Amino acid sequence: MYRFILIFYLYGLILVTNPFNEAGNRLMADLTMPIVFGNDMVFQQGISLPVWGLTRPGEKIHVSFRNESYRTQADPNGFWRVTMAAVTAGGPDDLIIETGHEQKTFNNVLVGEVWLCAGQSNMWWPLDNSRLGHQAVERADSPTIRLLNLQSIAHTNAGAYPAGWRGELTPEQFFRGQWQICSPESARSFSAVGYYFGKELSEKLGVPVGLIHNAVGGVPTESYVNRAAMESDPELAVLLAGDWLDNPRIHPWCRKRARENLAAWLNLPVDERPDHPFKPSFLFDSGMAPLIPFGIRGVIWYQGESNVATPEDPFPFDPLWYRRLFATMITDWRERWGQGDFPFYYVQLPNMGRDWMAFRDLQRQCLDIPNTGMAVTIDLGERNNVHPANKQEVGHRLALWALAETYGKDIVYSGPLPREARINPPGVQVVFDYCGSGLRTKEGGSIEGFELAGDDRRFYSSDAEISSNGVRILCNQVSDPHFVRYGWAPNPRCNLVNSAGLPASPFQLEVQPE
Numbered sequence: 001m002y003r004f005i006l007i008f009y010l011y012g013l014i015l016v017t018n019p020f021n022e023a024g025n026r027l028m029a030d031l032t033m034p035i036v037f038g039n040d041m042v043f044q045q046g047i048s049l050p051v052w053g054l055t056r057p058g059e060k061i062h063v064s065f066r067n068e069s070y071r072t073q074a075d076p077n078g079f080w081r082v083t084m085a086a087v088t089a090g091g092p093d094d095l096i097i098e099t100g101h102e103q104k105t106f107n108n109v110l111v112g113e114v115w116l117c118a119g120q121s122n123m124w125w126p127l128d129n130s131r132l133g134h135q136a137v138e139r140a141d142s143p144t145i146r147l148l149n150l151q152s153i154a155h156t157n158a159g160a161y162p163a164g165w166r167g168e169l170t171p172e173q174f175f176r177g178q179w180q181i182c183s184p185e186s187a188r189s190f191s192a193v194g195y196y197f198g199k200e201l202s203e204k205l206g207v208p209v210g211l212i213h214n215a216v217g218g219v220p221t222e223s224y225v226n227r228a229a230m231e232s233d234p235e236l237a238v239l240l241a242g243d244w245l246d247n248p249r250i251h252p253w254c255r256k257r258a259r260e261n262l263a264a265w266l267n268l269p270v271d272e273r274p275d276h277p278f279k280p281s282f283l284f285d286s287g288m289a290p291l292i293p294f295g296i297r298g299v300i301w302y303q304g305e306s307n308v309a310t311p312e313d314p315f316p317f318d319p320l321w322y323r324r325l326f327a328t329m330i331t332d333w334r335e336r337w338g339q340g341d342f343p344f345y346y347v348q349l350p351n352m353g354r355d356w357m358a359f360r361d362l363q364r365q366c367l368d369i370p371n372t373g374m375a376v377t378i379d380l381g382e383r384n385n386v387h388p389a390n391k392q393e394v395g396h397r398l399a400l401w402a403l404a405e406t407y408g409k410d411i412v413y414s415g416p417l418p419r420e421a422r423i424n425p426p427g428v429q430v431v432f433d434y435c436g437s438g439l440r441t442k443e444g445g446s447i448e449g450f451e452l453a454g455d456d457r458r459f460y461s462s463d464a465e466i467s468s469n470g471v472r473i474l475c476n477q478v479s480d481p482h483f484v485r486y487g488w489a490p491n492p493r494c495n496l497v498n499s500a501g502l503p504a505s506p507f508q509l510e511v512q513p514e
Contacts, residue, residue, distance in 0.1 A: 042209065059101070108181075112205075112208030113207055115194075147181075153174055160261065220278060301347070348375065451485050454482050
């Protein structure tokens with residue numbers, strides 16, 4: 001099924017870019033490559049490298065790179081694929097693809113580390129618009145960093161889409177972009193989080209870095225999940241039931257905004273309407289399928305705001321249901337790429353004046369998904385701004401996970417994460433992982449942010465003190481503690497950090513017996 005989606009995508013690209021010859025006849029497909037191939041691209045080092053495309057049915061294909069040659073023949077649909085042997089970091093080199101009728105040469109190709117940067121608006125947020133972004137743009141002359149900025153044709157701001165956008169609201173037409181050498185001009189509009197992440201990897205690893213960005217503002221997680229993966233799970237298949245604009249399982253804000261955008265076509269039957277970025281599976285079809293199975297090292301992800309429950313939701317927030325959706329997306333991507341359990345590092349939602357507490361804790365619990373990591377940002381948010389400006393620190397904290405867990409650097413890379421909470425009379429002891437050489441408070445002084453509750457779940461602010469790789473919590477108002485939580489407020493006063501200054505994750509835990 002995936003092959004047919006890919007063929008459809010590639011043929012759609014051919015017909016849109018050059019549909020007719022001078023006589024007005026449909027052209028046969030000549031050599032056409034997915035958007036992820038181009039001049040100035042980066043191949044992932046150390047893994048087998050798929051190269052694929054479309055040409056005339058039965059055409060013989062010859063691919064060469066670094067003095068190695070690979071041959072195959074297009075199938076009856078014109079699809080072909082070769083798998084090149086793993087190569088080491090370096091370059092530049094040329095990738096040459098030949099048929100009996102034409103040759104394509106992609107110049108200035110590097111080999112290094114390739115990462116995909118996906119999510120919603122906080123991943124999309126451009127470098128130039130971030131804190132100190134103008135200075136960063138001026139210094140963004142980095143020829144060994146390459147950027148593939150897949151920019152969407154349609155925004156998701158308020159208001160109706162122009163009628164002329166209808167033909168572009170399809171998986172084949174939604175994204176545009178090409179590989180570019182990192183420069184002030186190309187970095188300016190690139191993801192700030194992605195740029196800072198990639199720049200740190202480049203500096204610390206000393207190899208070329210390729211960054212592929214395809215985030216879109218406001219998108220819910222289910223837009224990035226393959227339809228077949230949701231259909232195969234009865235718990236998730238509800239996202240695909242009926243008219244998605246009326247589906248109560250999809251965030252009310254997403255459906256409201258999509259209705260504003262698609263106002264010109266709401267009177268059409270469901271199957272005749274244009275697509276929308278918030279529609280389940282649309283970002284997978286438009287932004288992921290064209291990339292698979294291009295060699296990557298892993299994914300960084302900043303998303304979640306459009307999946308947090310609100311008072312308007314007809315369903316109460318269900319952490320197990322969302323974890324199922326999130327894990328399904330990660331597992332499905334990994335299976336389709338066929339590159340094992342590649343790293344998936346994500347950003348926990350920061351402090352802000354919204355009730356994100358349960359969602360942040362759910363994100364912490366998602367760390368039980370294999371080979372994932374979470375950058376804690378509870379100290380980086382802004383009370384009334386869903387787009388906090390300090391993207392450099394977010395990129396840095398994601399880079400720490402990659403440098404340690406993917407590249408084996410001996411560094412402290414995560415903020416403290418709670419391992420367990422146990423009765424320790426007369427209070428509770430919470431033991432933490434990722435303490436570095438020890439816990440402390442951010443600016444000295446007493447610990448803030450801990451609360452205890454009995455079985456009635458009425459929480460009271462509690463005293464806390466550091467004890468080895470843990471925190472001991474006491475509260476005179478709770479004689480029989482059953483629950484402990486930390487940083488549990490939209491904008492919590494919490495200040496526990498490890499020796500590297502990385503903040504502890506907010507959490508809520510049930511207290512275990514002594």
